[in-house]
Amino acid sequence: MCGRFALFSDPTSIARALRLPPPSEGWQPRYNIAPGTWITGVLRYSTDGDPLFDDVWWGYRPHWAGSSGPEPINARAEKLNSSKYFRGAFHKHRCLIPASGWYEWLPGEGAKQPYFFARQDREPLFLGAIWEPLDDDTACCAIITEPARGIARDIHDRMPLVLDDQSLEAWLDPDLVERDAIRAAVHHLEAEALTAWPVSTRVNRSDQEGPSLVEPLDP
Structure with a gap:
């Protein structure tokens, strides 16, 4: 699963990776982003619009599902x-969640041990997600998960x-709507x-909060 992550990467480097203009206001570094909060996303609100940075609510509920x-x-x-809950958004409302890394917990005796995952080169990560519009012209989202691979498999499934x-x-292309076409064009x-x-x-x-949360534990 993905239940906690961090975003402290430079907004300019994230925009450059996406070939987008930098966000006008940037964002404050966050080292402990939890569900049920507003998070930074990259999405298209219309099929003829450009991708843009916007805050989205981390907690997904299609409008037809009701409160x-x-x-x-x-x-x-x-x-x-x-x-049915996810299919429409998968075809029409895909978005990206930029992250510097995410946390996962290794079960053990007593408290679970948290681990921080990041790229070897410390470049930003881009998490695949889906979104749905909310009644107030904002959006909500869910981060997509897959079976763990590589080092991640040692910590969680x-x-x-x-x-x-x-x-x-x-991933952000609004004309890419068929499952097989998406799978052919998108890779983890x-x-x-x-x-x-x-x-x-x-x-x-x-x-x-704070950068000390991602510092490695002393051996």
Whole structure:
């Protein structure tokens, strides 16, 4: 799953990777982003519009589900095309969530040990996600997960769908709507490009913030 992540990468470098103008206001570094908050996304609000940076609510609920519908934070890649809840957004409302890395917890005796995952080269990550419009002209989203690969498999059985750099434009392409075409054009980042290290259990509390949360634990 993906239940916590960080975004402290330079907004200019993220915009450059997406071939977009830098966001007008940038954003404050966040080291402990939890569900049920506004997060930075990259999405198209119309098929003829350009991708743009905007805040989206991390918790997905289609408008037709009503206020009592579930509000998942993740969508399993294996169910995107078969689930009524996700299928429409998978074909028409795909978005990207930029991240510097994400957290996962290794089960053990006592408290679970958190790990921080990032790219080996420390470049930004782009997480595949889906979005739906809300009544107030904002949007909500769910981050897509897939079976864990590489080093991530040692910590948890799921991981976010991290896209490779060549797939970003295709993922946002509104004309790419068929499942097979999407699968042919979009690829996840190779597992060998990722690394991870144990971090402080302070990240377990969503009210904790700051760069010390991603610092490796002393051996």
